[in-house]
Amino acid sequence: MATNAALGRKVQEGGSTTSSASHSLEAKRTSITILVLGDEGVGKSSLISTFVSRHFSEVVPGIMTRVRLPPDPENSCITTIVDSQGGDGALMSAVATMSVTGGGTMAGGGPIGTLEGMGAATGQTILGTPSSNAEITGSSTKMKILPSLRSFSTSANPSGMGGIENVDSIILIYDLDRDETFFRLENHWLPLIERCYNGNLPVIVAGNKMDLFLPSSTAGVTDEQVLARSRQQIVSLMQRFRFIRQCIKCSAKNLLRVDEVFLKAQQAVLYPFTPLYDLDLGRLSEDCQRAFTRIFRMYDRDHDGLLSHTELDRFQNETFHVPVYERDLTGWKKVVARNNPNEEVVRDGKFTVAGFLAIFDVFISQNRLDVPWQALRTFGYDDNLNLHVPDSVYQGPEGASWSLSPSARRFLTDLFHQFDSDHDGVLSLDDIDTIFAILPEPSLPPWHPIRSRELFGQSFSFPKMPTAELPQSESAGDASVLNISQSLSASGITIVSGESFPSVDMSSLDRAHMVSTPLAYLDWMGLWHASAGISPSTTRAELFQLGHVEDGRSVKRRRGKKKSVSPTREMTPDSLLPSREVRILILGSPSSGKTALINCWSQRARDALITKHTKHPETTSTYVRLKRKKTKAGKGDEYETVVVHFVITEVPEAEAESQIKRQRQLSQLLASGGCDLVVLAFDSTNSASLAYAKHLETSLLNEELARVYVATKADQSSRVHDSDRDGNAEQDDDDWHPATVIDEAILHCRDLDLEPPMVTSAVRSIDEGEQTRSEALGHLARCCLEESGFERLRSKPHEERKRREASKRRNRKMIWFGVGVGVAVAVVGYLWTSGSSSGKGAPQGGDRGGSRLGVGWIRSLFSRAESN
Numbered sequence: 001m002a003t004n005a006a007l008g009r010k011v012q013e014g015g016s017t018t019s020s021a022s023h024s025l026e027a028k029r030t031s032i033t034i035l036v037l038g039d040e041g042v043g044k045s046s047l048i049s050t051f052v053s054r055h056f057s058e059v060v061p062g063i064m065t066r067v068r069l070p071p072d073p074e075n076s077c078i079t080t081i082v083d084s085q086g087g088d089g090a091l092m093s094a095v096a097t098m099s100v101t102g103g104g105t106m107a108g109g110g111p112i113g114t115l116e117g118m119g120a121a122t123g124q125t126i127l128g129t130p131s132s133n134a135e136i137t138g139s140s141t142k143m144k145i146l147p148s149l150r151s152f153s154t155s156a157n158p159s160g161m162g163g164i165e166n167v168d169s170i171i172l173i174y175d176l177d178r179d180e181t182f183f184r185l186e187n188h189w190l191p192l193i194e195r196c197y198n199g200n201l202p203v204i205v206a207g208n209k210m211d212l213f214l215p216s217s218t219a220g221v222t223d224e225q226v227l228a229r230s231r232q233q234i235v236s237l238m239q240r241f242r243f244i245r246q247c248i249k250c251s252a253k254n255l256l257r258v259d260e261v262f263l264k265a266q267q268a269v270l271y272p273f274t275p276l277y278d279l280d281l282g283r284l285s286e287d288c289q290r291a292f293t294r295i296f297r298m299y300d301r302d303h304d305g306l307l308s309h310t311e312l313d314r315f316q317n318e319t320f321h322v323p324v325y326e327r328d329l330t331g332w333k334k335v336v337a338r339n340n341p342n343e344e345v346v347r348d349g350k351f352t353v354a355g356f357l358a359i360f361d362v363f364i365s366q367n368r369l370d371v372p373w374q375a376l377r378t379f380g381y382d383d384n385l386n387l388h389v390p391d392s393v394y395q396g397p398e399g400a401s402w403s404l405s406p407s408a409r410r411f412l413t414d415l416f417h418q419f420d421s422d423h424d425g426v427l428s429l430d431d432i433d434t435i436f437a438i439l440p441e442p443s444l445p446p447w448h449p450i451r452s453r454e455l456f457g458q459s460f461s462f463p464k465m466p467t468a469e470l471p472q473s474e475s476a477g478d479a480s481v482l483n484i485s486q487s488l489s490a491s492g493i494t495i496v497s498g499e500s501f502p503s504v505d506m507s508s509l510d511r512a513h514m515v516s517t518p519l520a521y522l523d524w525m526g527l528w529h530a531s532a533g534i535s536p537s538t539t540r541a542e543l544f545q546l547g548h549v550e551d552g553r554s555v556k557r558r559r560g561k562k563k564s565v566s567p568t569r570e571m572t573p574d575s576l577l578p579s580r581e582v583r584i585l586i587l588g589s590p591s592s593g594k595t596a597l598i599n600c601w602s603q604r605a606r607d608a609l610i611t612k613h614t615k616h617p618e619t620t621s622t623y624v625r626l627k628r629k630k631t632k633a634g635k636g637d638e639y640e641t642v643v644v645h646f647v648i649t650e651v652p653e654a655e656a657e658s659q660i661k662r663q664r665q666l667s668q669l670l671a672s673g674g675c676d677l678v679v680l681a682f683d684s685t686n687s688a689s690l691a692y693a694k695h696l697e698t699s700l701l702n703e704e705l706a707r708v709y710v711a712t713k714a715d716q717s718s719r720v721h722d723s724d725r726d727g728n729a730e731q732d733d734d735d736w737h738p739a740t741v742i743d744e745a746i747l748h749c750r751d752l753d754l755e756p757p758m759v760t761s762a763v764r765s766i767d768e769g770e771q772t773r774s775e776a777l778g779h780l781a782r783c784c785l786e787e788s789g790f791e792r793l794r795s796k797p798h799e800e801r802k803r804r805e806a807s808k809r810r811n812r813k814m815i816w817f818g819v820g821v822g823v824a825v826a827v828v829g830y831l832w833t834s835g836s837s838s839g840k841g842a843p844q845g846g847d848r849g850g851s852r853l854g855v856g857w858i859r860s861l862f863s864r865a866e867s868n
Contacts, residue, residue, distance in 0.1 A: 032079045033166055034265045037087045037189065038173035039181045043208040045083055046252040047173060051262055052081075056253045079266055082167075091192045168269045169245075170203045171261060176213035176249065182233065190241045202245040202268035205237070206261045210251040242279050246367065271369035275385045284361055287385040287440070288372075294387075294438045295379055296356045297547040303418040306350035319375050332359060386440070393544045394537040402536045403581050404528060411548040413575050416524050425572040427519045439545055446542045447527050448516065455542075459535045460669055461617035461649050463527070466517045521572045526621035526645050529581050533647035534619050577625070579643040582784055583674065587666075587700075588681035589692040590653045593712030596762045597681055598650055601777060619649040624777035628789035644781045649675070666700055677706045677784040677795065684711040684759065687741050694748065706784045706795035709745050709757035752797040755783065 036044045045060045052067055064083035071078050084090070172189055174181040185205065193203060207213075234247045245268045250257040278285045284292075299315045300307060307315070309329060316324040336345045336358035345355030363371040380388040397405070404412070419431045427435075436443045444451050447463040456462050519527070532539040540550065588594045595612070602622045623645045630638040654662035669675065680697055683689035693709065701707055738744040745757045758779060783795035794800060 029077055029270075032077060032168050032266055032269050033082060034079065034169050034171060034262065035082045035084065035087070035167045036171045036173065037084055037193075039175070039184055040085070042173045042175040042178075042181055043252050044173050047171075047206070047208055047250070047258060047261065048081055048083055050252040050255060051258050054255070056255065081262070088189065088192060091196050095192070095195050167197075167201065169265045170201060171206055171265050172203050173206045173208050175209050176207045177209050182207075186237055186240070190237075190244075194241065194243065197243075199241075199243045201243060202265075202273070203241070203243055204245055204261060204265045204268065205234075205247040207247070207249040208252060210249050210256055211253045213249075245273060267369065271373045272383050273364075273369060275383065276369065276372060277364055284357055284364070285385075288360075289357060290438045290440070290443075291376055291379075291381055291385055291387070292357055292360060292372075293353055294545070294547050295375065296353050297438070298379075298549070303414040305418065306347060306352060307356060308350050312351065319378050335362060387545060389541045389544055393540050393550065396536065396540055397550060400536070402532055402583075404532050404539075405550060407550060408528075408540075408543055408548060409525070409579075411543065411546075412525060412528055413521075413571075415546070416521055416575070417571060423570060425520060425574075427524060429516065429518060432516060432519065435546070438547070445516070445527070446531050446539070455538050456534050459538070460665060460674075461534055461619045461651075463530050463534055464618050464620040465527075466519075466523070521574045522623050522643060522645075523621075525579070526623055529645045530619050530621040530647050533581075533583050533649075574643065577641055577643045579645060580781075580785060581645045581647065582781060583676045584646055584648045584679055584780065585669075585675040585677070586648060586650045586679045586681055587693070587696045589683070589686075589689045592681045592683045592686075592689050592693075593762075594650050594652075594681050597679075597710065597712055597760065598648055600760065600762050601646070601648065601773065614650075614652050615655070617649055617651045619647060622646050622648065622777065624774050624781060626778055626781055626790070630789065644777070644785070646777060646780070663699075670700055670705060675705075677708065677780060679708055679710055679780070681710045681712055682741070682745065684714045684740070684742050685716045687744065690741050690745055690748075703797045708755060708780065708783050708795055709749055711742050711745060711757050711759045713761060714742070714759040715761040753794055753800055754797065755779075755794050 036048060038044050045062065045064045046056070048064045048067060049060045050056045063085040064081075066083075067081040069079040069081070170193060172185060172193070174185055176182075190203070193201065238244045238247065246264050248257055248261050248264065250261050252258060274285075276285060276288045277283070295315070296307065299311045301311055302308075309324075309326065312329065313324045316322060333346050333349075333351075333355075336351075336355050339362065340354065340358050343354045343358075344352055345358050346352065351359075360372045360375075363369070376385065380390070382388060415435060416427060419435050420427055421431055422428070432445065433443070436445055442448075442450055445465075446452060446455050447465045449462075449465060452463050452465075528539065531542070543550075586594050586598065595614075598620055602620060623643055626642050626644055627639045628642045630640055651662075651666065670678075678697075678701060680693040682693040697707060738747050742757065742759055749756050758776065760776070779793065782791055782793045786792065
């Protein structure tokens with residue numbers, strides 16, 4: 001149809017140019033081997049001879065030697081054509097050998113790659129028009145014979161049987177003028193090929209001697225009944241043997257469609273069919289749908305779930321390097337709407353995801369596999385539809401930090417609003433599944449335990465996922481319940497219990513049991529911040545797979561066009577707030593209540609008291625809204641709301657044999673600036689727990705690292721919480737001696753000039769409300785945020801004293817500088833006035849007159865000032 005031809009023309013014009021990613025993927029293949037099989041006398045050697053020489057010869061050898069075609073100028077792939085004589089004997093010997101050795105079928109493997117054109121050797125175009133009755137099936141996986149199969153190369157076999165090892169595709173020939181040769185395809189050749197190659201090798205069936213079947217050699221003169229019967233036989237054959245890629249009728253004598261036979265055999269290797277299409281379901285394969293849906297999202301710039309003319313034109317230009325015209329779009333809309341009457345392929349004049357996929361379905365149904373493969377390879381997909389993540393994505397842009405880049409934040413914000421199906425500011429479970437549906441199986445978020453163990457296996461910690469339901473496993477052990485109550489802290493802060501992120505027994509975990517909770521916007525962003533805090537490179541790769549490309553040019557272009565794109569949905573208020581990220585490391589002795597403390601600071605837990613021992617560090621996220629003072633001249637004090645995301649990593653006590661390794665990991669993490677604040681948790685009823693926290697502080701932290709002490713289980717402490725006593729504790733009283741563990745911690749913090757420890761308890765915090773949780777997190781934020789507008793708390797040892805000493809040093813330098821300047825001016829003035837008076841003659845009185853003249857310049861300055 002005209003529309004198909006128009007877009008096909010565009011592909012031909014731009015098909016020779018591919019991206020660097022495409023070249024890197026295709027360059028892996030350097031050769032293609034095509035094996036020609038068939039009964040004796042069907043014209044195998046004649047077909048090869050005619051194809052190579054461009055001339056039909058009545059006399060040809062019984063078997064052609066290997067034909068090696070030069071590579072196409074645009075690539076380095078060499079095509080080798082192997083003729084055979086008695087090829088079925090070689091295959092049957094292989095089957096017999098495998099049966100004796102116990103082998104089942106020959107395993108496939110090997111790279112598929114570069115676009116390799118027969119056109120260079122034959123003068124034909126790569127993109128020929130397929131015949132009207134052409135159908136497609138099969139695979140292009142390169143087959144390698146098992147070691148038990150012997151080689152039948154022409155150089156080693158005097159009987160002339162061609163080599164059948166290391167074959168990429170097969171041309172199976174029958175004689176159109178001899179029906180028995182066609183029947184032998186179904187009863188002998190194809191079952192034998194299927195048995196040897198496991199049905200994974202693409203086969204092109206060629207009906208030769210069409211000049212005898214159609215004496216006039218034209219397509220219109222034939223018996224209709226014979227033609228219909230032949231078509232039915234071919235369809236039946238292709239339905240039974242799915243690895244048949246195409247059936248072509250040709251004539252070696254008349255050079256009719258000879259080029260197409262070998263071209264399709266070559267393209268069957270270069271453009272694999274099986275990864276793209278599921279013949280059992282009659283639609284694009286799941287992997288193919290994921291890949292093109294990702295590409296769709298990359299060009300959906302306004303995130304409305306539709307591709308406009310402008311967005312499609314950008315896709316066409318960057319993929320095929322030619323523009324798309326309005327008349328072509330109109331034709332495509334009619335085609336996909338007619339082929340998919342039960343799906344919404346076009347909405348408001350724009351293509352939906354289903355419509356975008358339907359376009360490539362049309363190309364595949366017409367055997368134009370080069371079109372979808374050029375698009376897929378341009379975007380980094382290999383022949384198995386695995387996405388190649390460039391090294392530049394893992395490395396990040398120059399100067400990249402651990403936190404998400406501005407463009408990544410915008411991408412995640414747009415993603416949240418686009419897939420919030422009911423626009424309630426919360427991603428439902430179905431919404432989350434839709435977002436990650438374009439990832440390979442299992443299509444789950446990176447923080448899901450099924451994926452996180454693999455993704456972050458080499459990182460210091462694993463992420464925790466908020467779960468709605470946990471698997472009941474006997475191996476998981478009984479959860480220990482901590483009897484913790486709450487009290488006021490020394491700084492007047494209480495902690496509120498929220499939901500927890502208990503550890504899960506991975507041995508019994510499956511997707512049906514592990515269900516994430518719905519996510520509000522700040523929860524969604526917090527989980528991504530946590531992933532970035534664990535492994536920035538892995539998080540960048542995950543965003544890349546979701547369709548985000550961290551490119552300076554695209555960021556600049558997007559910033560320039562941001563105002564011109566009208567929003568298609570309402571933004572949640574939280575998404576408009578500025579945000580900060582803080583990484584917190586929680587250290588403490590075993591049973592110090594670290595996990596319960598994190599549960600109290602998290603909002604999404606069901607029971608903060610349920611905890612479980614973990615061997616590996618785990619990272620969770622939470623957030624708080626803080627008021628930041630804005631300084632504007634002449635307008636008084638103004639405040640803005642800032643969201644502070646906390647990436648909190650709990651470090652459990654390591655086993656005895658792993659303590660040295662854990663200590664080394666912690667030292668490296670802290671030395672490399674892997675956290676912004678260290679929380680030293682201790683049991684307020686156990687002095688050994690406080691001593692352990694002090695030991696960690698001494699052995700791991702330097703004076704430049706911010707830290708805060710947090711006491712847990714305060715309700716069990718015997719300390720009397722008296723406001724007068726708390727106030728006296730802050731005084732510099734040498735006679736005051738600590739009576740409890742909390743008092744001892746207060747004294748330690750006072751000696752280091754730190755904020756007094758937060759005293760917490762989880763039991764009574766459940767009834768305290770959100771305000772106390774916000775106060776606690778706000779306290780932590782002010783301990784490490786150093787920007788203006790936030791009240792900075794003392795979190796570094798002797799920080800205030802160092803600041804005062806530095807200020808004194810600066811003041812002392814200024815004083816000495818001023819004195820030096822004054823002395824220098826006095827000396828210069830004295831010398832100048834002395835020189836002037838000596839020129840006029842010295843007055844009576846000798847030295848006394850000279851001394852008076854030495855300060856006369858000062859008096860003249862005052863007199864001049866008074867006269868003015």
